[in-house]
Amino acid sequence: MAARREDIRDFLYREPDCVLVEVTGAAGSTPRDTDAWMLVAADSLFGTVGGGQLEYMAIDHARRALRQGVPAEAMNVPLGPEIGQCCGGRVGLSFTALTPDVAAFLIARSDREMAERPHVYVFGAGHVGDALAMALSLAPVRTVLVDTREEELSASNVEGIETCLTAMPEAVVRDAPPGSSFVILTHDHALDFLIAAEALRRDDAAYVGMIGSKTKRATFKNWLSREIGRPELFGRLICPIGGTAVKDKRPAVIAALAAAEIMTAALNYDVQRHSPTKAGLGESSKTTLPH
Secondary structure (H helix, E strand, C coil): CEECHHHHHHHHHHCCCCEEEEEEEEECCCCCCCCCEEEECCCCEEEECCCHHHHHHHHHHHHHHHHHCCCCCCEEEECCHHHCCCCCCEEEEEEEECCHHHHHHHHHHHHHHHHCCCEEEEECCCHHHHHHHHHHCCCCCEEEEEECCHHHHHHCCCCCCEEEECCCHHHHHHHCCCCCEEEECCCCHHHHHHHHHHHHCCCCCCEEEECCCHHHHHHHHHHHHHHHCCHHHHHHCECCCCCCCCCCCCHHHHHHHHHHHHHHHHHHHHHHHHCCCCCCCCCCCCCCCCC
16 A cells, blocks of 8 residues: 555554665666655555665565564665666665654655645636646646636645635736746636736746647737737747647646646756756765654
């Protein structure tokens, strides 16, 4: 049984006897980098260090230590044919028994990671908006579904996302943090244009996309020039969202294609902002655990 990452407090409450597994080194081609970790209990898991044979070995190693009541030694694993994994790199793993201090550390780290997630604002809680919120609900982003209509937001019950009822969605755009993504698909073209123009004014937006057709795209370009006087902003707009390679107008298909597009933009923006480097084996980017 695997727990959702958002439920770390519940997991730690249910499984006080578990082992923290962390990737402490990653050299060459590896499933995950040194930000990866998981919790292993006798019959449940939380998180992942990359799956495959490597993770199976880590779980078995941690559970053996739990059964025997002894510390689990660190592992240094080559990802080659000998373990049935062909990545070709090498991974270092550490194993730490859960203590109250370690649990507090993990909660703080999880909260920090959640707080640092990129924001995605989906404007419009219609069929496509709901489908897109659903597609993004498992992604490492903070999704906010925004609408001016209370009944539409009330009808949306996608788990793991926030909702925002507002008469001025453009104000939500102005207040959004840097690196946010804005996806515009309301019930009103004039409202779409207003939100899109506000989003395009932000140089720090990771993504600005609007649902539409060639006609809507051309109309918006003319409107930007006539009403806003900023036709140069148009080049930053993704319209239609999800690309044009697949000619399918079903909400779930549009949502799947758009979610991939949004995640690509959001993660690329995050990489450019933080410029992370991959730690070599024996070097760890993780925060030091309490003793």
